[in-house]
Amino acid sequence: MSGREFTHAHNATSGIVGVCQTRKVAEYRITAGDYSAILVGRGAALRELRFGDRLLTETWEVPEGTKPPMSAGLVLAPWPNRVADGRFTFAGVEHHLELTEPARGNAIHGFVRTVDFAVVDVATDAVAFTVDVGRHPGWPFDLTLGVHYQLAADTGLTVTLTASNVGDGAAPFALGHHAFVRCGDAPIDDCLVHLPAASMQPVDAQRQLPQGDPVSVAGTEFDFRTPRALAGTWLDTPLTDLTATDGRFRHRVSAPDGATTELWTDLNFGWVQVFTADPAKGQEFPGRGRALAIEPMTAPPDALATGHDLITMEPGQSWTGTWGLVQFERFGPETPA
Numbered sequence: 001m002s003g004r005e006f007t008h009a010h011n012a013t014s015g016i017v018g019v020c021q022t023r024k025v026a027e028y029r030i031t032a033g034d035y036s037a038i039l040v041g042r043g044a045a046l047r048e049l050r051f052g053d054r055l056l057t058e059t060w061e062v063p064e065g066t067k068p069p070m071s072a073g074l075v076l077a078p079w080p081n082r083v084a085d086g087r088f089t090f091a092g093v094e095h096h097l098e099l100t101e102p103a104r105g106n107a108i109h110g111f112v113r114t115v116d117f118a119v120v121d122v123a124t125d126a127v128a129f130t131v132d133v134g135r136h137p138g139w140p141f142d143l144t145l146g147v148h149y150q151l152a153a154d155t156g157l158t159v160t161l162t163a164s165n166v167g168d169g170a171a172p173f174a175l176g177h178h179a180f181v182r183c184g185d186a187p188i189d190d191c192l193v194h195l196p197a198a199s200m201q202p203v204d205a206q207r208q209l210p211q212g213d214p215v216s217v218a219g220t221e222f223d224f225r226t227p228r229a230l231a232g233t234w235l236d237t238p239l240t241d242l243t244a245t246d247g248r249f250r251h252r253v254s255a256p257d258g259a260t261t262e263l264w265t266d267l268n269f270g271w272v273q274v275f276t277a278d279p280a281k282g283q284e285f286p287g288r289g290r291a292l293a294i295e296p297m298t299a300p301p302d303a304l305a306t307g308h309d310l311i312t313m314e315p316g317q318s319w320t321g322t323w324g325l326v327q328f329e330r331f332g333p334e335t336p337a
Contacts, residue, residue, distance in 0.1 A: 032125040033153025035327075044117045044129040044147040046073035046179065049157055051327035056156075056261045058180035058291050067114055069286050070277055070293070071178040074113045077145055077163070078133055080176025081238070081273060081301035082106040084209050086138060088304035090172050097138035104207045109176075111136055112145065126150045132166075142167030143313075156326030165313040173311040174299035176273065177323065180285070181263055181294050183255035188276075188292050189231035192254040195224035195274060197239035201300050210302055214240055227254065230292060234281060235274045238300045242270060251294050260328040268321035269296035270309060296323045 026041040038047040038059075045068060048059035060068045068074060086097035086107035097107035110133075117129035126149060133143040146162040165171045183191055199214040200222045217223040221233050225243075242249040244267060251272060254260040265272075275293040277285035285291035298321065299309040311319060 026119065028119070028122060028127045030123070030125050030127055030149065030151050032151035035151045035153065035156055037149060037151060037157060039127050039129075039149050040073075041119060041129065042116050043068075043074040043113045044131070044145075045075070046149070046157075046159070046177075048073075049325055051156070054184035054259070054327070055182055056325055056327060058182055058285055058288060060286065070180075070275075070283070071109060071113060072180045072285075072293075074109075074178045075145070075147055075161070076109040076176035076178055076295075076297075077112055077161075077174075078139075078141070078143055078172070079110050079174045079304050080295070080297045080299070081303075082108050082208055083304050084207070084302050088172075090304070091170060095138040095140070098136065106207060106209070107138075109178075111139070117145075117147065120146075125152070141165075141169070141171035143171055143173065156324060158322060158324040160320065160322045162318060162320045163313065164318040165315055168315055170315070171313050172304055173313055173319065174297070174303050174309070175321065176295050176297035178293060178295050179263060179323075179325070180277075180291055181251075181253050181261050181325070182288075182291070183253055183259055183261050186255035186257075188253075188288075188290050189229065190256050191230060191292075192227040192252075193224050193230045193292070194227040194250075194252040194254075195239060195272065195294075196243040196245070196249060196251070197222075197272065198225065198241035198243065199239070201238040201240065203236075203238070203301065208236065208301065210238075210300060210306070227252070230276070230290075233276065234278055235276045237275075238271055238273050238297070240271050240300065242272070249296075253292065253294075258329065262326050262328060263294050263296070263323065264326070265296045265323040266321055268319075269298055269323060271297040271300050273297055 028039045034052045037049045049056045101108040117131040121128040128148040130146045148160040150158045202211045248264045251263045273295040277291040303310045
């Protein structure tokens with residue numbers, strides 16, 4: 001696939017998995033039915049997901065040691081999005097993170113995007129990664145993360161994310177996953193988009209930080225509760241007040257031929273950051289131009305500072321959340337293709 005050669009590595013308990021031998025950073029190809037996915041150890045990234053030969057996510061080729069474009073497919077932890085000035089107070093103690101988005105004066109997307117996760121299990125249809133988040137300037141907390149990718153022929157991809165507090169004090173936590181969604185080769189502007197969000201979080205244009213409380217999307221360009229075309233809309237917007245269907249939040253992108261990619265989450269992900277890569281904004285997704293990120297998040301931007309939907313984990317406590325991607329033959333069915 002994509003010019004990469006995979007050989008078979010054997011796991012004594014889990015079978016055979018395709019491992020890319022052409023890169024220093026390990027890649028794993030898993031399959032189930034018509035689904036296939038490539039996962040990357042660095043950042044525990046989802047490099048691509050396919051249903052047959054139809055891509056359900058954007059994919060990427062980058063030089064060794066280079067972050068994927070626009071953080072595509074990467075886990076964002078122990079916080080997603082931005083922390084203003086890198087400053088937050090937790091349990092009465094002020095902390096100052098390194099400014100990893102210095103032009104805007106923010107700390108962004110946590111610590112693990114460029115870290116090599118350890119592989120703890122592999123199979124023909126699954127890969128599991130783990131990493132110690134580690135201590136960093138402004139981050140004196142001890143967390144471990146687990147990321148488990150599982151394919152099934154009838155339900156597509158399920159991603160299970162876990163976090164555990166292995167330290168001796170309470171720790172703050174939030175998480176996101178930077179997924180780019182597509183429907184095969186259909187231009188994203190030709191697709192219908194459905195996002196079941198009733199509110200959006202206003203942010204300032206310069207630093208992308210929250211301004212006031214969430215407001216209704218009714219009557220605005222941010223209202224995708226009724227499916228509509230993405231063409232003409234640019235988004236870099238946190239959405240919330242999501243409506244669940246059958247116990248899940250379901251975000252859908254539908255191609256002109258009716259084929260639909262659904263990104264679903266469990267109820268732990270009460271936020272979604274929706275972003276359009278756009279050449280007109282100087283942000284072209286390589287090989288695609290306009291592209292759509294639907295990023296499930298447990299909390300909004302600057303949650304470490306505001307405490308809004310921030311998770312506090314006591315020593316020994318763990319957290320688990322799940323999200324996934326599935327292909328439908330047409331928009332709105334109850335069962336996958």
